[in-house]
Amino acid sequence: VSEIVGTTVEGLPKPDAPDAITYVDSASETVPGWFDPRDAMLWLAIDELQRDAGVEGDLLEIGVFLGKSAILLGYLARPGEILTVCDLFEDQPATGEVAAEHARFYEGLTRSRFEANYLRFHDDLPTIIQGSSTESLADLKDESFRFVHVDGSHSYDVVRADVATARRLCGPGGIVVFDDVFTGHTPGVCAAVWDAVVHDGLQPLATTNKLYGTWSDQAIDVAALRAALSRHPRLRVQDEHTVAGKPLLEIARSPKAAARHGLLHELTPPGAAKLARKVRARVRERRAPTA
Numbered sequence: 001v002s003e004i005v006g007t008t009v010e011g012l013p014k015p016d017a018p019d020a021i022t023y024v025d026s027a028s029e030t031v032p033g034w035f036d037p038r039d040a041m042l043w044l045a046i047d048e049l050q051r052d053a054g055v056e057g058d059l060l061e062i063g064v065f066l067g068k069s070a071i072l073l074g075y076l077a078r079p080g081e082i083l084t085v086c087d088l089f090e091d092q093p094a095t096g097e098v099a100a101e102h103a104r105f106y107e108g109l110t111r112s113r114f115e116a117n118y119l120r121f122h123d124d125l126p127t128i129i130q131g132s133s134t135e136s137l138a139d140l141k142d143e144s145f146r147f148v149h150v151d152g153s154h155s156y157d158v159v160r161a162d163v164a165t166a167r168r169l170c171g172p173g174g175i176v177v178f179d180d181v182f183t184g185h186t187p188g189v190c191a192a193v194w195d196a197v198v199h200d201g202l203q204p205l206a207t208t209n210k211l212y213g214t215w216s217d218q219a220i221d222v223a224a225l226r227a228a229l230s231r232h233p234r235l236r237v238q239d240e241h242t243v244a245g246k247p248l249l250e251i252a253r254s255p256k257a258a259a260r261h262g263l264l265h266e267l268t269p270p271g272a273a274k275l276a277r278k279v280r281a282r283v284r285e286r287r288a289p290t291a
């Protein structure tokens, strides 16, 4: 991990990443952090499903580190939607569980390093909240978010609070994503998130090493996600499971895709051309000056 942190990217030229797909496909490799391409591709697919279903709302990430996943969220935010990110950055407690986690994984993290990374890809910074997710998100409006990524503390108590925050903030059609729900060194995350599935009405949709779910009746459901993934060039449903009577999809990369190179090359025409056109139009729409 110290190798990751030691890989400074400040000062690198602005990469050629005009859209989300190019970022996922190649440019994200230049940003240190923890964000599996499988999840990046799934975020694009979910974003597309939300768009098709007319779901709108802001985006939130708890735990940005140096911006690897936040930069993708910056591409997904549509005109009028706000991306908010929350991290302790250098404001780490001196002792306790969080301090130990910071010393082990996040040494060298600063807000300015996150900002420098983010600005390599986007003209403007997101709304940045520096502080603990347990104390600094109270002002965010209830039910106004369509996508919440929880990737902050691994402490059981903090994740319990993050679950409650995500539930409060997700609006109609909103999707929440929790990281590290199977990871051996994060039992607190596993306990808090799966407890929400069993006891707190969290409807699971899919898993990678993250859990994708919703509290909304109007969100995309397992059937819609399964249908979308059946057409996906790089993702597939590896298996289907049921937890506490609730179905969910286990998502894997398709073997064909894993063996080949970039997403842009793997999409076959006319699908590739159509997707590229859509994404370019979205970027243009986002950059167009408002009246």
Ligand SMILES: C[S@@+](CC[C@H](N)C(=O)[O-])C[C@H]1O[C@@H](n2cnc3c(N)ncnc32)[C@H](O)[C@@H]1O
Pocket (backbone or CB within 6 Å): 032, 033, 034, 035, 062, 063, 064, 065, 066, 067, 068, 069, 070, 086, 087, 088, 089, 098, 106, 109, 131, 132, 133, 134, 151, 152, 153, 154, 158
């Ligand atoms: C695993 S990293 C996030 C990885 C990141 N999403 C990426 O794409 O690489 C976890 C982050 O959560 C932050 N964090 C830890 N505890 C937190 C808390 N209570 N509130 C907000 N952020 C926290 C850490 O400072 C660290 O940057």
